Amino acid sequence: MKATGIVRRIDDLGRVVIPKEIRRTMRIREGDPLEIYTSADGEVIFKKYSVVNEMAENASQVAEVMTKLAGCPTVVFDRDHVVAVSGVGKKEFSERRVSQALEEYLETRKNYVYKSGSDQKVYPVEGIDRSAIACSPILSQGDVTGAVAFLAPDEKSVANEVQSNLIQAAAQFLGKQMEE
Secondary structure, rough: OOOOOOOOOOOOOOOOOHHHHHHHHHHOOOOOOOEEEEEOOOEEEEEEEHHHHHHHHHHHHHHHHHHHHHOOOEEEEEEEEEEEOOOOOOOOOOOOOEEEHHHHHHOOOOOEEEOOOOOOOOOEEEOOOOEEEEEEEEEEEEEEEEEEEEEEEEEEEEEEHHHHHHHHHHHHHHHHHOOO
């Protein structure tokens, strides 16, 4: 744990304000759920809660099935990080952040499909030079909770209609699983 040097007081309703610079750095948005942990040392720790991360085992199974059906690597994200991968090295992708480009698609709730060489490429995982051929946001109870992406098997790959439909089906399936 790292000290920030920032001290905040609890108000009469028991609230604490998390400073804007910390919210920005940790990608905490208005309305994001935070899980509260305590330790025997008297520490109170806030951690972003991720429904997708809670169902990481299901996400891994979905990623494996999608990789087999689509014939390309699959990555499942929560709003901030990689949760599950199939078809690529798990260690390389584990806990990597969502790229700014993918985050923009999530904010607008848009699907991304790379159809031709003239389309703009999206690199969904921060720090990894692997482009996506298709991405779809995971929606649960009307909120964006993550995304599913097919990575390009090679530099010249484009998404076909089956892959485009599969990525949307995977995202919808995971969204429904979260609602149950």
